[in-house]
Amino acid sequence: MKADKIFWGIIFVFVGGIFLLENFNVIDFSWGHIWRFWPLLLIISGVNIIFARSSSKISVIAMVVITVAALAFICYEGLNDGGKNRNHIGWVFSDRDGNDWDDSHDPGRTDNVSNYSEDFDAKIKNATLNIYGGASAFQIENGNDRLFESRVKESITRYFLKRTDTDSTAVLEFRSKKNDGSFNFKDDEYGKVKMKINTQPLWDVNLKMGAGKADFDFSQNKVHNISLKGGAAEFDVKLGNLYNDVNLSAETGLADVNIQIPTTAGCKILVSSGLSSKTFKGFIKMDDGSYESPNFKTAAQKIHITLKGGLSNFEVNRY
Incomplete structure (x- = not known):
């Protein structure tokens, strides 16, 4: 399987998972972090372009590691800030x-x-x-x-x-x-x-x-x-x-x-x-x-x- 298909699969799973957990009030995620970290999204998109045409295991693993690490960072910061804002916007x-x-x-x-x-x-x-x-x-x-x-x-x-x-x-x-x-x-x-x-x-x-x-x-x-x-x-x-x-x-x-x-x-x-x-x-x-x-x-x-x-x-x- 090519790296680009795996890349978009990870993105969809990440976004869908966040929306689903928010809808059931399991988490409180600050979407403002997506806006603030948009350069990071450009970076992982660039990584996908670099490895898109490759089907080698090393390329796929590298793409997956970089993408998951970037999304994990955004998720951590979003959850952390969302918890702070839970009290902040609860009027x-x-x-x-x-x-x-x-x-x-x-x-x-x-x-x-x-x-x-x-x-x-x-x-x-x-x-x-x-x-x-x-x-x-x-x-x-x-x-x-x-x-x-x-x-x-x-x-x-x-x-x-x-x-x-x-x-x-x-x-x-x-x-x-x-x-x-x-x-x-x-x-x-x-x-x-x-x-x-x-x-x-x-x-x-x-x-x-x-x-x-x-x-x-x-x-x-x-x-x-x-x-x-x-x-x-x-x-x-x-x-x-x-x-x-x-x-x-x-x-x-x-x-x-x-x-x-x-x-x-x-x-x-x-x-x-x-x-x-x-x-x-x-x-x-x-x-x-x-x-x-x-x-x-x-x-x-x-x-x-x-x-x-x-x-x-x-x-x-x-x-």
Whole structure:
């Protein structure tokens, strides 16, 4: 057996094993380490290229030893840092009124809680939310009182909110910033960011982050365009049926992407990735390589999904 086949087998076993153990809460792995150690991934990829055409036992053994050693190092550091972050990102938002935090499990915490908000004006018909974050856990749900509000539990990273209005359109920029004044896109200190967006405007939402998690529930919002970009990340997105033309794109390095769409919506999926796993239950694979729901041509609501990933898990479910 050639070395390149063994190499990719090891990679898939490593990534699949980490995802599986995390899903069953056996381990707490910090995916930010994949992003921070990306040069190491280049090194082991280069080793694979060197030995790819060789089938000698020495080449195979050398490739296996180097690959396993590199992944073992990443795994050790990820588990070590994940254990530290388990307490660091374990804050709970109150589901009663959105104003309380439950920090009773860690009464010694000294981190700051910050609130951000923008008032809603009835003249606003279209709104854009641009989120630029480091290693954070983002959550979006519907809100009715304000155009936008967010509650952030912060460490060394702070956020700032900027709003620009033009006629009936509002553009919000929500960007992370370190306390030393520098902008941050791949910070290793996780924070939890809970956001609410008004249900009246038609929204475009763009997220760019280094590593982290995003849980976006748009089932009660009108959304037109959604763009998600992340290195090592986990994306969970739920779409509703309040707008008939929805475009969602996800561009990832190493990620777990789960998208939920209504059964009444017609959906077309385009995937650009040779190494990612795909689960599109109930979809039909077309001659051009795309996937369509059975009602795509007849449904009033059309959802177009574009997925690009290096080594990711893509899943689209209908509810």
